[in-house]
Amino acid sequence: MIATITHQNKTFQVNLSKPIDISLPLSNTEKNPIAWYIEKPQIEPVRFGSWVGSVKGGATTNFNNIFFNPHGHGTHTECLGHITKEFFSINQALKTFFFTAQLISVQPEQHGDDFVITKNQIEKAVGNSNPEAIVIRTLPNLEEKKSKNYSHTNPPYLHEEAATFIREKGIQHLLIDLPSVDKEKDEGKLLAHKAFWNVKDVNNLNTDARKNATITELIFVDDEVKDGSYLLNLQIASFENDASPSKPILFQIL
Numbered sequence: 001m002i003a004t005i006t007h008q009n010k011t012f013q014v015n016l017s018k019p020i021d022i023s024l025p026l027s028n029t030e031k032n033p034i035a036w037y038i039e040k041p042q043i044e045p046v047r048f049g050s051w052v053g054s055v056k057g058g059a060t061t062n063f064n065n066i067f068f069n070p071h072g073h074g075t076h077t078e079c080l081g082h083i084t085k086e087f088f089s090i091n092q093a094l095k096t097f098f099f100t101a102q103l104i105s106v107q108p109e110q111h112g113d114d115f116v117i118t119k120n121q122i123e124k125a126v127g128n129s130n131p132e133a134i135v136i137r138t139l140p141n142l143e144e145k146k147s148k149n150y151s152h153t154n155p156p157y158l159h160e161e162a163a164t165f166i167r168e169k170g171i172q173h174l175l176i177d178l179p180s181v182d183k184e185k186d187e188g189k190l191l192a193h194k195a196f197w198n199v200k201d202v203n204n205l206n207t208d209a210r211k212n213a214t215i216t217e218l219i220f221v222d223d224e225v226k227d228g229s230y231l232l233n234l235q236i237a238s239f240e241n242d243a244s245p246s247k248p249i250l251f252q253i254l
């Protein structure tokens with residue numbers, strides 16, 4: 001299914017039958033990735049006394065409750081409500097779902113005990129392109145990313161200046177294959193989150209904070225997907241919450 005898209009004075013084609021899914025599946029198994037010190041997700045049939053909501057257990061339908069955390073259990077998209085005192089909802093922040101995107105690969109640099117993605121690396125990788133979304137694949141691109149328990153591992157993160165650069169480039173949506181754009185244990189500084197959303201005071205939001213910009217974490221981009229320009233379809237479940245599980249999909253530009 002070929003679609004011809006006209007956007008910002010350019011026309012290009014994509015094949016909608018060839019989606020590149022960059023989300024992680026969410027399951028109640030040991031394979032599910034974890035961050036932020038929680039346990040794996042739970043997916044269990046509803047029970048009313050001896051009645052069990054599963055066809056195997058005698059019910060007419062499978063009827064599961066799911067207990068999970070959007071930030072800690074897989075691919076999710078968040079808005080600035082993740083860090084502000086005032087409530088902001090991802091379902092209100094994200095109202096359109098197709099964007100031009102640039103996929104880049106970067107090897108975080110060792111700075112002391114940390115691995116950091118720098119402004120210089122992002123600037124070089126983005127080059128002259130002006131995408132609406134940036135998709136960051138970190139190297140090495142290990143399979144273990146799909147099922148890693150990141151708790152207490154001090155994963156790589158984005159330097160504040162790199163996040164500022166992305167904001168100043170006018171990029172609205174940032175996607176990355178790490179549990180956070182910030183250092184795991186940073187005493188709540190959240191420098192990259194604040195720089196990307198232009199949040200100056202979490203208690204009293206500045207009017208130029210970027211209420212419609214989003215961060216998507218815990219994606220996975222397979223090695224066979226080459227760096228370059230794509231069409232991104234960024235879909236969430238309609239949760240009125242700071243974050244929702246999400247399903248970002250890339251389409252190669254033909």
Ligand SMILES: N[C@@H](CC(=O)c1ccccc1NC=O)C(=O)O
Pocket residue numbers: 036071179180181182183184185186187188189190
């Ligand atoms: N680094 C923060 C914690 C943090 O970033 C965080 C904590 C729980 C769930 C998500 C978090 N950040 C996600 O991007 C801190 O040390 O306070």
